[in-house]
Amino acid sequence: MPKRSAPARKAAHASSSRVRPQIFMSSGMTAPFCWSWIDKFFFLIKYSKSRYNCYHSARQSEIVCDLPGITGMNESWNEHSGNHMNTANIAMRIGIVGIGQLGASLAARLRQIGCLYLAALTREEGKAEELRQSDLFDAVTTAPEEVIPLCDLVVLCPPPQYIVETGKNLLPHMRSGSLLTDVGSVKNAIVQALEPEALAAGVSFVGAHPMAGDERSGWQYYQADLYHDKLCFLTPTEQTPFEAVEIIRAFWQAVGCRILEVSAEEHDLACARISHNLHILAAAIVLQNLSPESRGADQAALAGIAAAGAFRDMTRIASADPGLWRGIIELNAEKTLTALDELMTELDRFKQVIANQDWEQLTRLFTQAKTLEDRWREDVSIP
Amino acid sequence: MPKRSAPARKAAHASSSRVRPQIFMSSGMTAPFCWSWIDKFFFLIKYSKSRYNCYHSARQSEIVCDLPGITGMNESWNEHSGNHMNTANIAMRIGIVGIGQLGASLAARLRQIGCLYLAALTREEGKAEELRQSDLFDAVTTAPEEVIPLCDLVVLCPPPQYIVETGKNLLPHMRSGSLLTDVGSVKNAIVQALEPEALAAGVSFVGAHPMAGDERSGWQYYQADLYHDKLCFLTPTEQTPFEAVEIIRAFWQAVGCRILEVSAEEHDLACARISHNLHILAAAIVLQNLSPESRGADQAALAGIAAAGAFRDMTRIASADPGLWRGIIELNAEKTLTALDELMTELDRFKQVIANQDWEQLTRLFTQAKTLEDRWREDVSIP
Structure with a gap:
């Protein structure tokens, strides 16, 4: 990927962005898990506009793309379909649970942007064996205890009706201070059932719904750019720690999504x-x-x-x-x-x-x- | 276009066709207009299957494509999307009335397959002037008397609610023995109103509905291949001369359509x-x-x-x-x-x-x- 000089990058920003990103240092963070996280990020960048007010302009992808989500030690610029896409090394160990089109596409994209460690958890040994051949993951298993405790972030990608049950089964294996998100296309039922149990286990759950995927199902249909420029809903509640929302926002942005925060009901x-x-x-x-x-x-x-x-x-x-x-x-x-x-x-x-x-x-x-x-x-x- | 030898053509036929075409000579024709027509065609080819029984197989385009509609003095073979498309010089003078996306696309296609004479009739002088610049037609006019009497076939392409009125206005200018068809996406109201008046004027009307075109309107959106492999309904009645139906069928096939005959109601x-x-x-x-x-x-x-x-x-x-x-x-x-x-x-x-x-x-x-x-x-x- 071509690397741009800092002045060139700055010029590209200046010409295309309407919202000025502000550098947001770790000193403002309160929740304990953030301290364990923040050394894994170089810095986070945050909107100058209010969160709940951004969706009228969210279609202008240059705004979203000008707000680099996760900016790690290595930064690379990718001129993709005319946008300046910020991609970054993600210094997180990530577990993906339930590997269909969405989960596999997420893995392919995370590989592309240099994820530190990527684990797959699936229910079937046959599928695990297939996935091991695919080279999409660092580890593939059917046993949660083998990978989930290692993960800083777990992404739940089973069909929506299994997300709550799957999440509850994984919580005992998750480290306190780690993060949980999902891709469920229904949010209220999931958030209501999962968030209290997650918080009780010291895990921050942020409901997400990236509007990606097509009528085909199965991990074989994965595409690394499946999430590119797609809308991703985030549905935090009053209980969700602000910093968890910011990191999950940055995560989905790094994957390629435009972000829209609304209530789960909405x-x-x-x-x-x-x-x-x-x-x-x-x-x-x-x-x-x-x-x-x-x-x-x-x-x-x-x-x-x-x-x-x-x-x-x-x-x-x-x-x-x-x-x-x-x-x-x-x-x-x-x-x-x-x-x-x-x-x-x-x-x-x-x-x-x-x-x-x-x-x-x-x-x-x-x-x-x-x-x-x-x-x-x-x-x-x-x- | 590459020309194939007769044996090669025959071999292509033999390998892909399931219905054997039969040569249908002019001697079997009864309606007087056919005699004036038949010298313009080298021969016509007709199904060996019954007309009303063909629609279950009409999706198999190789069948339709293996039934060359109009085979004129010059025959050319065109390997287009894997089908053997029969194209031919159309030895007819054709008038197209109402030039939107459908009418202009028809003209572009007829130009491609070597139509003898192509006239456009439109209502607006400004549009007529534009069309004259386009080089799609041999003649463009707003005055029916200038071109309609010359035409062997008139194709009505205005919006469906104007087809009956337009057709009735043109009939006095049409030669007895000539042919009339349309592209209206509604058939019963049009056929009921237009066919009796056409027959009274010695003109054979065969209702047609090529299922072509997209959400855009205007002649600027024409495409020469708009009709390629599209279904075209023909809705003859008990009154429609059989030979007129065969010629109109051949016409729409030459334009690229697959043909399906049903009642206007159906x-x-x-x-x-x-x-x-x-x-x-x-x-x-x-x-x-x-x-x-x-x-x-x-x-x-x-x-x-x-x-x-x-x-x-x-x-x-x-x-x-x-x-x-x-x-x-x-x-x-x-x-x-x-x-x-x-x-x-x-x-x-x-x-x-x-x-x-x-x-x-x-x-x-x-x-x-x-x-x-x-x-x-x-x-x-x-x-």
Whole structure:
């Protein structure tokens, strides 16, 4: 990777950043675990803007990328898709638990940025053996006691419905003062169940949800850049030590994510709306059209032949792992029902307008949707 | 383009085709216009399978591609995406009416395959001037009488709600014995209104719907390969002369389409299900999530930041032209309401299952949808 001189780096910062990072020294830290941590970091850098106020600008990735998360002894600069990505040696021993697409991609990325020590914990010996061949980890095991006590940070990557149980089983093996985070796409149920037990064990848990991954599952589908420029929710509570949040933020930033802090409740409602109910919707479209039982063999065959680009895009996620999505919906049932109700209210509105043959109103609704969609695509730079 | 020898061509046919084409000579033709046409074609080739029975195999594009539509004096073979695409000089004078993405793409493709004469008819002088600069057409005009009487075939490409009116206005200018087709994504309303008047004017109208185009509108977005391997519905009636259907079939095949003949009613219901209600759905998802009026400014902003890949794909078509889609829904209101009701029934089923916390049943529904979706993707070769 090309290394830039300090003045060149400073100039790149000055031209692209709008928020000035401030150097935040360890002297301000209070929680005891931070003292054991801070010697592993050269320094941490912190926003000058308030945490809860940043999400309106969080889409501007240059801001996030200009806030180096973890800046270790070696610093390297990586011009990737036009952004100045800060990468750093992570002077932490990290355990990844549950190795699917998300866990393996995290490992690949951590390898890339020079993680000190990387351990994998999986349930199946066969999979452990495969992972040992992959060279993604320094250690792979099915026995938590072999690696978890060594880790400064443990990342829980099983399917969401197993995160709480897995976390609870690991806590007795974790060192006091160490950190725990997860990748669960549901947060409230996980945070509520896991954080008190973690704190009681002297471990700081910070709920995280990196919005990464696709409809495929399995560690074989790992990509080192899976997290690049993806949004990662952090859902600390009033109980979460501030410094733990800062380190976990820096960790996910180093992996490539943009960070957004919200409450777990707020997270779950937002994800029910823009993700969980879309999975139900995709499945519903498929069942409506392609199912010989509901549509008859001829109609289902005709739909399969006639289905084109819109159908392809709108049903892609129906290919996702059913067990994974059952777990997500189970953990977020109430908010998903709310989101489904909202969507059905919108559909009812369209039905009324069509039944009333109010074509002017239909044009207005389509125009409003197009304006919002086009603006969104412009904001997030989708071509 | 590389030219193959006749034996090589024959060998390619033999290895990939399952339906043997039969040579169909002009002697079997009855309608008078065919005699004026047939001298413009070297020969026509016709299915040995019955027309209405072919759609179960229509996805196998090698079959369609092995049935050369129009085989003119010059024949060229084009190895494009692994298929043997038959292209030919089209010895017809063709008029395209209404030049948006579809009309301009058709022109670009017809140019590529050596159309004899290509005329554009548009309503606006300013646009006509632009089109003259584009070199897509031999003639561009706003006056139907200047080009329509010269044309052997007229293709109606305005937005669907203007097709009937446009067609009726052109019929007085069309030569008796000439052909008329369209690209309207709704068929029953158009065929019912246009075919009787066309027949009365001695013109054969064959309703067509090539499922091509994307969410962008405007002739600037033309692509010569827009129709390549796309499905094109033909919706002839009992009144449509058989030979007219064969020539229009050959025309759309030469442009690159796979052909599927169904009734206009059957077409409209299928498209309401796999296309029209998806547009409403995309708009509904956008309005549910991104509208500050319905969701509040903060929630709408949060949704905009959190929305990821699934949202991007499922709302892409909300960017389509509102006027175009208002017209489509207006012409196909009844079937669209049916399709929306079916979809809402599916969504209700999911709601019940979630409300009852019947997670096994939820897994079954997701699994069923995944199986159908995966099989469909395999059938149509989506990676």
